Structure formats: C-alpha cells, structure tokens
Amino acid sequence: MSPEADPLDQTIRQARVQHVEFKAGLLLLVMLALLLGSVLFLLHARGVFEPTQELVLITDDSEGVSIGMDLSFSGFPIGRVRQVELGADGRVRILVEVRRREAHWLRESSVFTLERGLVGAARLRAFTGMLEDPPLPDAAEREVLRGDALADLPRIMIQIRDLLHNLNTITAEQAPLNASLRNVQRASEVLVGPQGALGLLAGNDADRARLLRMVDESNALLRRLEAVAGRTETLVGNADRRVFGADGLVTDTQGALREAQGLLADTRASLQKVDAVLVEAQAIAGNARAASVDLDQLRNEVEANLRRVDALMGELNRRWPFARDPELRLP
C-alpha cells in the first residue's frame, strides 16, 4: 500500500481510528465464528450428529407426508422422515430416521398412525402400549394406520350436492312450490283488489253477488229474530209476574204447602193417638189370647159335654121316637 496512491484513505486512517487492522481482524473472526456456529447449530438442529436407526412405515397413500416431518411419541419428536418412496408392490414406503437415544420408546407392539387434521400438516405418531415388549429392531417395517379428518369430505360434498339438486328442483320454474307461490301471489292480488276476500272465496262475480245477497237476507232474518226475541222477553216478564208476583202461583203454592204442613202435624197427632189405641189393642189382644186359651179349655169341656149330650141325645132318640132330626148345632 502506498500512502501517496490513496491520500484520502490515508487521511481517514490517521484522523479517526487507532488499530483499525486489529479491529477489522476481530470483526472477521467474529463473523467467521458466527458462520461456523450457525452451520454447526443447524447441523445439530437437523440431527446430523445423532446416531439413528431406520424404521420403514408402509401405507397406501403418501398424501400429507413430507420429507423432514416428525415422527412423534407422546407429543415429543423422536424421529423424522428421510425419504418417501414407492415400493415394488405399489405401496408407499416412508423411511423414518429414529434417534437411537429415543428408539427405546418403540417396541415390537408399537402402533403407528398418520393423522390429518383440518388445520395444519399431517402428523406421524407412534403409540406403545407395552413398554416391556422387545425393542423394535433396526429397519423394521410397520403398517401405518390412517386417520383423516378430510376423508369424510367427499361424502359430505356428495350429500351437499344432492341437497343443492333438491333445492334446485324445489325452486325450479315448473316446480310445485313455485306454482303454489304463484297461486298465493295471485290470491293476494285478488285480496288487495276491489273484490277483496269475497272475490277470492267466490271465484266469480255471480257467486259473489249471491253471497252478498245471502248476507243481506241473513241480516233481515237477524232483524226479525231480534223482534221475536223482544216479544219473547215481554212474555217471559209476564210469566215471571204471574208465577213469582205478589199473587203469583208460587205464593199460592207456598200457602198451600204451609196448610199441608199443618195438616200433616194434625195427622201425626192423630196417628200418635191411633198408636196409643193400637198399644191398648195389643194389650187387649194379649188378654184375648189368654182368654182364648181359657176358651180352648172351655171348648174342650163344652165338646166333652156336647159329646155327652150327643150320646144322651142318641140315647134319647133311640128311646124318643118323635124327634127325627139328629143334627146338633154348636153355638
């Protein structure tokens, strides 16, 4: 470097910064360290320095699988997809690099799934139910179970299309609904027109006129009925007066009832007397029964006497020739 060749640079250097070469060297070193550090960091972050083992996942559709996507176990990434290829049998082979220090989570019985949500990329996940099983060997091949939230979408789309088709049919020009709506519109036009609701009901002017006439006649009938009702009311008033008035039927009946009540009281007194007479009669009947017992005895005696008289009379008749009538009369 010749100072006279570049006087401007020379003046700047003298005027401002000491040890500029050292500082520039420092900057270069820092930059170099940064570059190297970034490279190492990225290599480390990409998992280049970690020993891995291979796992082959087999599925029939590679959609959603991308190079570099994670295989996660309980939400923690334990490996990443290194390659996706088509196998000889037409099935998809997903080659996954699993870090050796995480590989013990994968066992013979582990299950692998490929899930696609509505949001975000697809996810490869591993599930291990039995951690006591033997560990998964290197380059093991496993089937992937697919769970796809979008899988139902085609079916739903078909249903939506059917629905739209039905809607189209319903709303078409010649569709029944459309025709009905047109009828409704015509009806409402008639409704707001001069003929009104009656025109809508009757359909033509003649019928409408008849209807109106009918209404008029009904009105006249109603008026007559009203007069009849007035007269009926008068009649009912009169009847009321006759029946319930001061000299009405009900008042007379009430008097008669009171008299009947007195009569009944008298009857009851008479009956009580009859009752007493009956008691006495009963007593008399008792005496009479006792007397009839005596009478029986008496009658027996009389009968015995009669039989004796009879026998005497027979005797007499046999001996007395003028008496021919042998009958004997009891008293």
Place this chain on the structure above:
Amino acid sequence: MWPTQLYASLAEIGHWLRLGLLGWWRIVHLGAVILVLALSPSSYARARWPLLAQQIYYATAPVLLWFTALSALFGLVLIRIVVVTAIGYGLSQYAVEMVVRVLVLELLPLAAALFVALRCTLGQAEQIMALRRSGAFERLQAQGKDVLHWLVLPRALAGMFAVFTLVAISSLVALLLTYLNLYGFSTGAIDAYVHLVGRVFSPEVTLIFVFKTFFFGLVVALVPLASSLHDPIDSAQRSSSELQLLLRLFLALLLIQLVSLLGSYY
C-alpha cells in the same frame, strides 16, 4: 408529420433502453471482475490488508450497533404480534416456524441490505466519485496499479461483509428474542426450540437463504460502485444518475427477494 415524431420517440425509447441495459451490463461485468479478484489469493496480499481492514471496519462497525438495536426492537414487536396471534388462534405450535420464516428468512436480510446500502455503500460510491474527480485514478495508473484492485475491491468486499455480518448477528438476536418471548428464561425448552428451528432450516431453505444473503450483499456493494465508476463526473447530471442508482438498487433487491420467495414456496 407524425412518422417523424414516432421515429423520434422510438429513437428516444431505444436510447433509454440501451442506456439501461448498458447500466445493468456494467454492474454484471463489474460483479464478475470483482468476484474473480476476490477469489484470487493475490488480492489478500500483505500489502493490501491495511486498506481492506480499514474499509471493512468503516463499513461494518458504525452500523452494527444501531442495526442490531433497531432490528431487535422491530423483531420484538413482530415476534410479540405473531406469538400472541398464534396463541389466540390456538396455533402456538406454528409460532416459532412463522417467526423464523418471516423474520429471519425474509425481513432481516432485506433490512440489513437496505441499511448497509443507505449508511455505507452509497457513501463509498461518493468516495470513489471524489477520487475520480481528484485524479487519483490517473495517479494510480501512472504507478502501474489497477484501480479496481486497489480502490474498488476493498470497498466491495467491505460492503458485502457488512451485509453478511448484520444478517448473522440480527438473526442470532431474533432467534434469542423469539425463545425468550415464547419460553421466558427457562432452559427447559431449548431442545424443542432447536428442533423446531432445525425443521424450518431444511437444506433447500438454508441454501436459498444463503444465496439470497450473498446476492443481497453483492448487489448492495456493486450497484453503487458500478454507478460511481461509470457515471459522468460533472455535477449537472449527478442527481439523475443518483436516482437511477437507487432505482436499480431497489429493483435488484426486489428481484432477488422475489426469486427467493418463488424458490422457497413454490
């Protein structure tokens, strides 16, 4: 009458087109020459080191602190917005990826390139122009020294170095801030965070990021220098050529950004 006008306007358009293409060609040519010089070991001979060191220091040191502080502030706001939005929508698992992609991969390189262009390489172009005016070019050539080798190469290398350093440091700061924003001062999530960042930096994305940063540095360093080497010296035409320079610079940056986006996401 009007065929002459048409001819004149066509001739004018052809003239501007030729000038524009010439400008781009000069940039590409200068870029190729500078790259060749940068790759030849003789450029880093002991005699040239003081000049290179001086340019590197002046290009990087003054802007480093400012840019780091500003990018940290801007990054903090963006990270906060992205993280809060992602958590609000229940998509917190995508927050890291989103921040790294938007901030580290796209915004910081562009911001660093613009910052270096405005604070450093446009000033370098002015210096070259001043040297041209003062006749330093002729003096150097009289001594048998190549102008490109002694004056332009150190500045171009310094500009590129400034862009790379700013991108590297601000990216590092952004990654740290993202971690702190998401997990606080706990160290428990470092493994998961490193894994997430590593997943974003797939080989293709990393390659595109490196190339993009490299071309940003190249464009930012070379476009102003090419302009200062070939534009007319007299100050009457300076303003229009400066505008052209800025336009070219932004167009080139935009083009690189577009190509990188296409590469990353298509």
